[in-house]
Amino acid sequence: MAIEGGATLSDLYNRSRRLLLNTRDDLEKLERLFAIVDSPELSVSVRRDISQIQTLCSEIDGLW
DSSP, X not given: OXXXXXXXXXXXXXXXXXXXXXXXXXXXXXHHHTTTOOOHHHHHHHHHXXXXXXXXXXXXXXHO
């Protein structure tokens, strides 16, 4: 089943899975670096990934 832009449910799932893994890794980095250095670039990256995950979840919900 394809949605707007030609993405299938499988495509959306794979994109969200990669984003989830990247976000988890970035959060772990933030936790390790928090005591040492403030990393605004990393926190912006995490916020962007979370926003993309929320968008993908909405698209997936629309397919159900």
